[in-house]
Amino acid sequence: MAVEAHPHPAAGRITLAFSTASLAPRDATLFKSFVRLLDHRTHHKWVCATDTVDLHVVPEGVSAPRDAGAPATAVLTVGTSRRYLAHFLTLPIHADELETELNKLGALIAAGRPAPADQECAGGFRLVRWPPATLLGSPARVRLAAMMSAGPLTLQAAQLRAGLSAEDCSRFFEALGQAGLLCEDKGSSTYTVAPQPRPETTRLAQPGLIALIRNRLGLAGPRP
């Protein structure tokens, strides 16, 4: 890990606490070691705690502990496959990536807006190009890819509109990501094609036109 010379932030850094109680012992030790090494670069001072914490670091597939009635605590998920969450750290840990996530989360927490668990990347993901047949593999995936070709899609929206399970959508996103066919949309409203609605597009706003066409062609409707 390259350690750059970096002026130590002023003594007025806010101290934030994190917990690694849910991580495997080896991952927890590594994580805490990295945080200590990055102390001179992070915008906040991060300390490991066991009681009241500002950030839960959890492995993928595990929910952060939450006290009833207490506000949601920020969550950083660590793993290898669920890369489509807003705050996710890929294993093996890279110092730059951890520094970025800690600074982002620290800013949110300091501003009083902890990121809820399982929050997705706001802008969604879009296709870089149409996927190969080996990745498509099923009519459901073809339909999902067609949705994504029209514009960015979040994992949640994909699950809702494609009628696939969260796991299936996640696997497809992961496969696309590994093939280099996916890029994160930074929350802009642009589509992969021109975003400007044309006057004739108002026809699309006619309630039910697409449903009428589907019905005439004998096609099942999409999930709402």
Place this chain on the structure above:
Amino acid sequence: MIEHKILFTGTTGAGKTTAIGAVSEIPPLSTDVRNTDPAVAKAMTTAGLDFGELTLANGEKLRLYGTPGQQRFEFMWQILAKGALGLVILADNSRPEPLADLDVYLAGFRKLIAEAACVVAVGRMETHPQPDLEAFAAHLALRGVICPVIPIDAREAQQVTQLLELLLIQLESKMGSETA
């Protein structure tokens, strides 16, 4: 009577008239003339345009227009593209340069492709497997177009219906984004 339209385009002999006929509730009405181009192995070819139609449950019509394939009719493409819901580009993989052919329609319908929905359907792949669908997808991406690319037998109604469904899915996604 309110009409909606979807366009089918592609080179002469790519299967536009056939694809429309596979799903239309009326036999496609064609403005065919005798083919005088010896390079094209067809007795007749579409000189103007042809269309089929589907009647929706509310009485409105969905017109399926097949554009003339030759580039000299490009002026008609712009007229037909106005107000179209989407575009199906039929590629004939038996031709010498299918990707160069594709470029003609990507350029000719650029505005419609950017604003509506588009599907590229490649025919005759069973006898002419190259370029493959990957090559088409990569070529489209280089041209800034991300859209479904699928193989097609234009005679098969089910496959043509699948094409149309992929157009509808794109339109639904855009509607969902625009109204969000």
